[in-house]
Amino acid sequence: MTNTVGRWRLLVGSAAVTVAGFGGPTGIPAASGDPLMPTPPNPYGPAAQPAAQPAAVPVTPPYPAVPRPAAPAPTLPGPAVLPGSAVPAAAPNALVPATSGTLRDYFAAKNVQLEPQQAAGFTALNITLPMPAGWTHVPDPNVPDAFAVIADRRGGSLYTPNAQVVVYRLVGQFDPREAITHGFVDSQQLMAWQTTNASLAEFNGFPSSVIEGTYRDADMTLNTSRRHVIVPTDDAAYLVSLTVTTGAGRAVGNAPAIDAIVNGFRVDRPGVSHLPNTPHGTAAPVPAQPRAGTAG
Numbered sequence: 005m006t007n008t009v010g011r012w013r014l015l016v017g018s019a020a021v022t023v024a025g026f027g028g029p030t031g032i033p034a035a036s037g038d039p040l041m042p043t044p045p046n047p048y049g050p051a052a053q054p055a056a057q058p059a060a061v062p063v064t065p066p067y068p069a070v071p072r073p074a075a076p077a078p079t080l081p082g083p084a085v086l087p088g089s090a091v092p093a094a095a096p097n098a099l100v101p102a103t104s105g106t107l108r109d110y111f112a113a114k115n116v117q118l119e120p121q122q123a124a125g126f127t128a129l130n131i132t133l134p135m136p137a138g139w140t141h142v143p144d145p146n147v148p149d150a151f152a153v154i155a156d157r158r159g160g161s162l163y164t165p166n167a168q169v170v171v172y173r174l175v176g177q178f179d180p181r182e183a184i185t186h187g188f189v190d191s192q193q194l195m196a197w198q199t200t201n202a203s204l205a206e207f208n209g210f211p212s213s214v215i216e217g218t219y220r221d222a223d224m225t226l227n228t229s230r231r232h233v234i235v236p237t238d239d240a241a242y243l244v245s246l247t248v249t250t251g252a253g254r255a256v257g258n259a260p261a262i263d264a265i266v267n268g269f270r271v272d273r274p275g276v277s278h279l280p281n282t283p284h285g286t287a288a289p290v291p292a293q294p295r296a297g298t299a300g
Contacts, residue, residue: 099204101213102186106193107232107243110186116176118243120149126171127274129235129242133169134268136261144168156261163224163251165258167265174241180211180234187213187232194219207233208271218252225252229262233271244271 102110111118121128135141135154144153147168155166188202192215201216214231228249235242246269250258 099181099185101188101202101204104189105186106190107183107186109189110183111174111176111178114176114178114183116174116178119173119175121151121171121173121242123152126151128173128237129171129244130270130272130274131169131171131244132268132270132272133167133246134264136264139167139261142166154265156258159254161251161254163221163226163249163254165248165250165254165261167246167248170245172243174234174243178241180236180241184211184213184232184234187230188215191215191217191219191228191230196220207231210235210271226250227252227255227262229266231266231269235271235273237273 105113108118131151133152133154136156138158139154139156142153142155142157144150144155144166147153147170149170149172151169151171153166153168155164157164159165184204187204188199191197192199197217197219199215199217201214203214204212205214206212207214210233212231212233214229216227216229218225218227220226226249228247231246233244235244246266248262248265250262255262
């Protein structure tokens with residue numbers, strides 16, 4: 005697939021769509037006849053805007069330089085290494101997850117503005133989200149600041165499996181590596197949250213957090229995966245968040261589709277060629293669906 009510079013890609017069909025949610029996992033109303041799901045409190049819903057900052061304030065560099073181990077002097081022989089033994093590599097600086105304060109709390113404390121972006125006309129990043137067979141792109145007013153939402157509305161389960169992407173432009177000074185340590189907190193605040201997997205490893209070279217687990221929504225147990233990615237640019241930075249949620253009772257049946265979405269999700273700067281890792285074949289680019297408003 006040709007990667008067009010500055011173009012937001014929406015991948016559809018048996019291969020993929022471009023994008024879906026930063027807010028808390030919410031129920032997607034099924035087609036007429038499907039029940040409407042209750043929506044849990046959303047820690048990323050509309051909040052009071054912090055003090056405005058100049059749009060051109062530079063972002064603190066996200067990646068502190070990690071010193072390379074000094075090469076041994078040519079005149080000094082190195083220590084002998086037994087056959088089959090390995091020289092331990094220097095461990096990178098590990099990030100420690102924050103125990104309090106969501107990403108929104110962190111940005112508010114740093115006076116960083118969060119400007120929601122919309123899919124129509126968005127050119128700052130290339131965002132790719134595989135859309136499994138049977139899933140469709142749907143509007144969902146239950147997702148604050150939704151960039152895109154896809155869902156599987158074919159099943160008869162009480163909870164409609166869905167994936168959401170939300171994109172914010174971050175205006176202000178902050179350390180992306182410090183900020184991303186707060187990426188777990190919003191999920192950990194959900195009712196009866198139980199973590200099954202979590203990582204602060206970089207995502208395609210960008211600071212990122214991913215956490216997976218279960219929580220309670222009324223009388224339902226839901227499985228969810230949340231990834232936050234902070235992408236620095238010349239004049240600002242962007243926070244891209246993917247949330248994929250399904251009912252725990254249908255987790256096995258929905259696993260192939262959920263895995264395709266989670267593993268095929270990509271975020272790149274324009275001009276960077278990256279082949280989506282999707283098991284559903286080669287994606288075909290299609291125009292983004294029109295939405296009201298313009299991207300920042």
